[in-house]
Amino acid sequence: MKKIAITGATSGIGLETAKALLEKGNHLIFLIRDIKKGKQMLASMPNAENVQIISCDLAELSSVKKAAEELLKTNDHLDVLINNAGGTFEKRLESKDGLELHFAINHLGHFLLVKELIPLLKKSHTKIINLSSEAHKAGKLDFNDIHLKNKYSTLKAYGNAKLCNVLFTKSLARKGFTSYSLHPGVIDSGFGNNLSGLFRLMWKLGKPFMKSPRQGASTSIYLALNELPKEQNGVYFKNRKPFRSSVDSRNTAIQDKLWEISEKLVTEKLGSNS
Known part of the structure; x- marks a missing residue:
């Protein structure tokens, strides 16, 4: 059985x-914001x-x-990390x-988590x-306005954050880690609850065509539990199959620039908070 850490x-x-x-009997580490909610959820979960x-x-x-410090202190092995x-x-x-909150939650928090766990990730x-x-x-991505202070839109912010996820995955693969990114599908969940107006209406109209959360989890589960060919390392998946990601996501200069800026931001922000 595997030891698997998962956010969200x-x-x-x-x-x-x-x-x-x-x-399936695996051991999980929940990296979550709401501890009370997590304990309540466990009451209805298997194992x-x-x-x-x-x-x-x-x-x-x-x-x-x-969180990374606690994980390192309490675990000497980790098979899978799911940045969900x-x-x-x-x-x-x-x-x-x-x-900017899309960038922070979807990308930079996970970037720091991986960075802090590198000794364990390499060992395991x-x-x-x-x-x-x-x-x-x-x-x-506009690296001169990564936080979209000038021309913000929800679609731009979300698209940029999700591009960061693919860029980060490919950077990790180039640095010798095993990493995959994925599209889970458009899911009928609470994901669109923070939207209002036209965006909320569009979300509601699309609900009949959406996957259930369990269907959306299928590719994550597949990638977590299966060993894939080395040539698929760094690849983007949909419906448990490899697909070609965007042109920008495959640009190594953009990958390197995002890594550089991410390193700089976490160093600056943690320094200012210490």
């Missing part, structure tokens, strides 16, 4: 992924005794660092560190799975 395990795709992995809960707020870099948590927001919001040959979206194809 208390709702939507993350919850269904966690349930399925527990049903709940196989779960360790660690507090982790991806919108606060100091919380992510503390995400979110979308209609208005431009900032994290506790002053970062951990597989890293990053949830992205087809929306990444609409992403176009």
